[in-house]
Amino acid sequence: MLVIILHALTVNLLYLVLRLAPIFRGGCLSRFLPLFEARCPLFSAAANSLLLSSDRAKNDNREIDFGVLLESCTRLHVLKCLHAFLVVSGKIQNIFIATKLVNRYANLGDVSFSRRTFDQILNKNVFTWNSMVSAYVRRGHFCEALDCFYHFSLTSGLRPDFYTFPPVLKACRNLVEVKKIHCAVLKLGFEWDVFVAASLLHMYAQFGLADVARKLFDDMPVRDRGSWNAMISSYCQSGNAIEALNVLDKMRLEGVNMDSVTIASILPTCAQSGDIITGMLIHLYVIKHGLEYDLFVSNALINMYGKFGILELALKVFDQMIVRDVVSWNSIISAYEQNNDPITARRFFNKMQRAGIQPDLLTLVSLASIVAQSNDHKNSLSIHGFVMRRGWLMHDVVIGNAVVDMYAKLGDIDSARSVFEGLPVKDVISWNTLITGHAQNGLASEAIEVYQMMEECNGIIPNHGTWVSLLPAYSHVGAVQQGMKVHGRVIKNCLYMDVFVGTCLIDMYGKCGRLDDAMSLFYQIPRESPVPWNAIISCHAVHGHGEKALNLFREMLDERVKPDDITFVSLLSACSHSGLVSDGQSYFRMMQEEYKIKPHLKHYGCMVDLFGRAGQLEMAYDFIKNMPLQPDASVWGALLGACRIHGNIELGAFASDRLFEVDSENVGYYVLLSNIYANVGKWEGVNKVRSLARVRGLKKTPGWSSIEVNSKVDVFYTGNQTHPKCEEIYGELRNLTAKMKSLGYVPDYSFVLQDVEDDEKEFILSSHSERLAIAFGIISTSPKSPIRIFKNLRVCGDCHNATKFISQITEREIIVRDSNRFHHFKEGICSCGDYW
DNA sequence: CTAGGGTTAG
Secondary structure (H helix, E strand, C coil), X not given: CHHHHHHHHHHXXXXXXXXXXHHHCCCCHHXXXXXXXXXXXHHHHHHXXXXXXXXXXXXXXXXXXXXXXXXXXXXXXXXXXXXXXXXXXXXXXXXXXXXXXXXXXXXXXXXXXXHHHHHHCCCCCHHHHHHHHHHHHHCCCHHHXXXXXXXXXXXXXXCCCCCCHHHHHHCCCCHHHHHHHHHHHHHHCCCCCHHHHHHHHHHHHHCCCHHHHHHHHHHCCCCXXXXXXXXXXXXXXXXXXXXXXXXXXXXXXXXXCCCHHHHHHHHHHHHHCCCHHHHHHHHHHHHHCCCCCCHHHHHHHHHHHHHHXXXXXXXXHHHCXXXXXXXXXXXXHHHHHHCCCHHHXXXXXXXXXXXXXXXXXXXXXXXXXXXXHCCCHHXXXXXXXXXHHCCXXXXXXXXXXXXXXXXXXXXXXXXXXXXXXXXXXXXXXXXXXXXXXXXXXCCHHHHHHHHHHHHHCCCCCCCHHHHHHHHHHHHHHCCHHHHHHHHHHHHHCCXXXXXXXXXXXXXXXHHCCCHHHHHHHHCCCCXXXXXXXXXXXXXXXXXXXXXXXXXXXXXXXXXXXXXXXXXXXXXXXXXXHCCCHHHHHHHHHHHHHCCCCCCCHHHHHHHXXXXXXXXXXXXXXXXXXXXXXXXXXXXHHHHHHHHHHHCCHHHHHHHHXXXXXXXXXXXXXXXXXXXXXXHXXXXXXXXXXXXXXXXXXXXXXXXXXXXXXXXXXXXXXCCCCCCCCHHHXXXXXXXXXXXHHHCCCCCCHHHCCCCCCHHHHHHHHHCCHHHHHHHHHHHHCCCCCCEEEEECCCCCHHHHHHHHHHHHHHCCCEEEECCCCEEXXXXXEECCCCCC
């Protein structure tokens, strides 16, 4: 370490001495060589061999090829030193050497030194100006590049040549600038130079004028392979796979072969459009033409195979590479990461470090996702720290968004939020990430608030990702009126034809109780993929329309859409909600035999529910015993729920024992068990469960219910006392309870786990969140209109009973959607037949 | 001496 510091000091010192003391004029470079050695071996080797040859010529340094020396200089310090040497030895007056210096500074990252050198050159020529312009462009200083160009063409008295324009065009950031430069090109007559024309074409395409680009291309009198490549890559980058392949065909018909550039542009397009056949044909072409060792081609191949999920081929290409750069490593890492194999991805990252390749921004993007996938809380902090130390978080949105996403996926929404707030620039994706982050952590109304903040923020235009993040939050709290507003906006730009947006809308209508709207939308959107089918089937499942769900499944098969694992989850839950036991069994078999889908825990949970609800409790238990997987809480929970419905105490107690082994914290299971005892009047059992719950110090998932009135969603937590209409709500509830009692309602205290006096229990029951929401609905909407309530947990038995009475007293339809299904209350009866 | 067209992303 010390050596390095000392060394840096010596080089800097030397630089100063050389600048200040012209005594060294004509001094011998060989004296300084040892100082360069450690910092820049390549440079010192080149310098050494040049010195040797010049020594032989006994000509001091005059014969040294400083161009080559500058070229081999890879450290800024060494370059500055050499610069000083050139100044004191007067060689800086050589315009070629000076121009090369301008370039070298830009390549080593210090464009301000390029400019300083440039300003010191007195007799600038076209080369010098071109170099300065392209130096700015290479470092991304587009504004300065254009300024420099205008200065050049207007004040220098020199005439730009055709080398000038490609970099200048690249510096244009909008169409106006492109058109201005285009005029200059026309005036000077460089229009049909192949390089200039290719650049023009490329810029027009980049700013969306694909037809202008195409016309330029068609009008070109001379086309080289570069022109074809420019046209093809323009189409590729704008996502127009069909035209890209058309032009490619034409090019080959004219006898022009593809080169590595053509292939590197077309492969990502194959991946994007899912055209695996073309992709693999191109791979064959690559092998046949000996392009398989090209870095860019190999990288593109790895990426393509990664996107298709063909990891063996991605790995094969990676393994046979001779030279790998950071992109190669990033590509193989993200191939595994995106195919849900964070362990292998991590292994490649470790290998990359051992190979001495420095991770870049994109490596960290993949790493953040790896950490999130493997639930690796410890390393999330190191990643955040690494990214911050490098200043990347302040510099690039992409990595910032990746960190926000990482924290959100790890469930640490507070950290996600604070990173988000610290981002200097936020784009749509930043907002979308934060919305999804809240929604997926069960914070639906917070997700909606984030969206509202986004709308208040100027310059952010929501895209399809926004709707895909937001709509599930709306369906969660039942904000159908706001959801419909989104539907309206989506129609305007045809986004509802996007499979994911369309599916979210279907899900939203279905989960908000509007099956008809869900159905009519379903038939409007493309349905070649199983995704929208899964949504519409599951909508029918939660409404208890099993037969319709099965019909839809048959229709799906008729349309030759291949069902996936999710399809069968929806289908099996439809069967269980409607008591279609034998159908469920045969679909469970069909899934494995015909579609080779291995059932996972969700499927087993549905099957247990299917048997259990239908009263076949022994069947359900046998099914669990024969499972090849370790049953989790959802499986035992299904059995326990069935035991409650059918009043089986022994099996219920057994199931809850297993349940407390895998998930002892969920208070819902204690409630279920105590209900079982209460239903058959075993009060000592109820007391036992109650004390168990108390001893274990349960952390409750807070229960809430929501209701949408006039496009505004109100969320009520149990016992809420802060709502502006609080007084009226509790007044209405007291009123209702009195009427209910006169009609025969008896509060069922088995749903209260707290150990308090009976009148206190009654108050707890009547301040359950669903009742607050219903009462609010009654006082805020016109008489006899229907009320829709949404609850995050299952509705409790006492509330279920109470709602029946309320529907009778108020002559209203009351629709309650809980975490499981829809309950339709009308005239004192519930559609679920009291099996909830 | 200088230049175009190319690979990775949340």
